[in-house]
Amino acid sequence: MSKHDNKQPLPPKRSGLPVLGSAVSFGRDPYAFYEDVASHGDVVRFSMGSYDMVGVLHPDAIEDVLVENFDCFRKPDAAGGVDVLADGLLLADGEQWQSQRTRLQPMFYRERIETYAETMATYAAATADEWVAADGTIDLTEATSTYTLQVLGKTLFGVDTDEHRRAIRAGAEAILERSSQNPVSVDLPSWLPTPSNRRYRRGIDQLEGVVDDLIEQADEDGDDKDILSLLVTASAQEEDGPTESEIRSQLMTFLFAGHETSATALTWALYELGRKPSVADRLHSEVDDVLDGTTATLTDLPDLTYTEQVLRETLRRYPPAAAIFREADEDVTIGGFRVPEDTFVVLPQFHVHTDGRWWDNPDQFDPSRWDDISEPPGDRPEYSYFPFGGGPRHCIGMRFARMELKLALATIARRCRITHDHDTVPIEVGSTVHPGNAVRATVQRRD
Numbered sequence: 347m348s349k350h351d352n353k354q355p356l357p358p359k360r361s362g363l364p365v366l367g368s369a370v371s372f373g374r375d376p377y378a379f380y381e382d383v384a385s386h387g388d389v390v391r392f393s394m395g396s397y398d399m400v401g402v403l404h405p406d407a408i409e410d411v412l413v414e415n416f417d418c419f420r421k422p423d424a425a426g427g428v429d430v431l432a433d434g435l436l437l438a439d440g441e442q443w444q445s446q447r448t449r450l451q452p453m454f455y456r457e458r459i460e461t462y463a464e465t466m467a468t469y470a471a472a473t474a475d476e477w478v479a480a481d482g483t484i485d486l487t488e489a490t491s492t493y494t495l496q497v498l499g500k501t502l503f504g505v506d507t508d509e510h511r512r513a514i515r516a517g518a519e520a521i522l523e524r525s526s527q528n529p530v531s532v533d534l535p536s537w538l539p540t541p542s543n544r545r546y547r548r549g550i551d552q553l554e555g556v557v558d559d560l561i562e563q564a565d566e567d568g569d570d571k572d573i574l575s576l577l578v579t580a581s582a583q584e585e586d587g588p589t590e591s592e593i594r595s596q597l598m599t600f601l602f603a604g605h606e607t608s609a610t611a612l613t614w615a616l617y618e619l620g621r622k623p624s625v626a627d628r629l630h631s632e633v634d635d636v637l638d639g640t641t642a643t644l645t646d647l648p649d650l651t652y653t654e655q656v657l658r659e660t661l662r663r664y665p666p667a668a669a670i671f672r673e674a675d676e677d678v679t680i681g682g683f684r685v686p687e688d689t690f691v692v693l694p695q696f697h698v699h700t701d702g703r704w705w706d707n708p709d710q711f712d713p714s715r716w717d718d719i720s721e722p723p724g725d726r727p728e729y730s731y732f733p734f735g736g737g738p739r740h741c742i743g744m745r746f747a748r749m750e751l752k753l754a755l756a757t758i759a760r761r762c763r764i765t766h767d768h769d770t771v772p773i774e775v776g777s778t779v780h781p782g783n784a785v786r787a788t789v790q791r792r793d
């Protein structure tokens with residue numbers, strides 16, 4: 347792809363309803379909607395409310411957007427209407443983003459992440475034991491998010507999040523609801539007292555309360571022992587350190603991005619174990635073989651190959667981030683088509699990960715497709731699989747999430763068996779790919 351060539355044609359257009367554009371079809375069935383978009387080509391124009399969008403469906407063109415021509419795009423200004431995250435790493439842009447990323451990156455180096463392994467596994471063991479002790483069924487979405495929040499709080503914030511759990515969940519749900527609304531409803535100003543705006547404000551107020559408490563507890567002459575003390579110390583000691591509003595936005599970003607996605611992935615993995623006894627049996631036999639005791643450790647990780655396969659397949663079939671959004675900062679060429687400045691560009695993981703060109707029986711949950719452990723397996727194009735995005739803005743928490751999920755899944759599978767009566771659970775696509783209803787499961791102790 348060249349950066350920009352005036353002679354290139356515009357991408358083919360999928361027509362939608364006047365005013366609403368494609369919002370109605372997307373809302374009805376996001377998978378069918380993108381199938382239809384794909385029938386027009388690999389780079390396709392459509393509109394959603396007042397937004398002109400371009401869906402990019404070919405892995406090579408996706409790689410161009412995320413990696414090769416990274417600097418021709420910015421994060422969308424609308425930010426899904428979630429203003430409180432605007433100054434955090436997920437939504438910041440330009441120099442602000444660059445300096446935040448440089449400051450925070452060392453917190454995510456491999457050696458650092460590895461020091462969290464024991465905490466991650468210890469919480470997983472306690473979680474599994476609690477589930478076993480619970481009489482009756484547990485709600486997997488709720489149970490996994492308790493786990494990922496505990497880990498996040500302890501490792502990256504140095505605090506016990508138990509007392510704040512409800513408030514953080516309320517904030518996360520408000521952010522999810524707001525960012526999942528299609529752009530038509532996001533166009534309504536957030537000060538209008540609509541029921542949705544009131545719900546959003548209530549959730550965000552709770553999250554802001556937690557952030558205030560955390561900042562109050564933080565150690566200003568600390569060091570970089572966790573994100574909280576790193577930011578508060580930099581703010582107190584450096585002239586160009588983060589402002590208070592930036593710290594607040596950053597904490598909210600990490601409290602949200604750092605637990606919701608991993609919890610959703612773990613929920614789907616456990617749901618599939620309860621649905622597919624053959625997958626559960628192979629996983630149980632691996633963990634029985636590899637683990638010395640009943641809790642996974644850092645040194646077990648390389649030998650947990652099937653556990654890794656189950657997780658890779660989970661992130662393929664149910665990519666938690668659903669889709670990546672950019673806005674063209676200038677006129678640019680994508681896949682041979684001219685995309686004008688300010689166009690909204692969508693890279694839908696949930697569609698690409700189930701595109702029959704790259705994946706046989708794409709709707710099937712089948713960890714054995716990863717028996718060839720390369721990522722993605724076989725000779726598929728690299729960006730036929732991109733659960734953590736790519737290029738300079740790839741997920742900063744990728745290593746953290748992968749290790750946390752692997753230790754948790756292995757430890758849980760070693761200690762208990764998950765069963766449930768759900769035939770299928772609807773897959774809902776919003777700002778995450780999440781279960782459309784509660785997944786209730788029974789947990790029995792193994793051995």
Ligand code: HEM
Pocket residue numbers: 435436437447502599600603604605607608611665666667670671732733734735736738739740741742743744746747
């Ligand atoms: C399975 C779990 C996770 C998935 C699938 C996931 C996915 C993603 C994706 C796709 C992006 C790129 C978004 C874009 O390019 O617009 C991203 C960015 C980000 N993620 Fe994650 N994530 C996960 C876990 C985490 C965790 C555990 C943390 C924090 C501890 C985290 C923090 C972030 C942040 C701060 C960004 C913005 C990075 C930047 O723009 O520089 N994520 N994530």
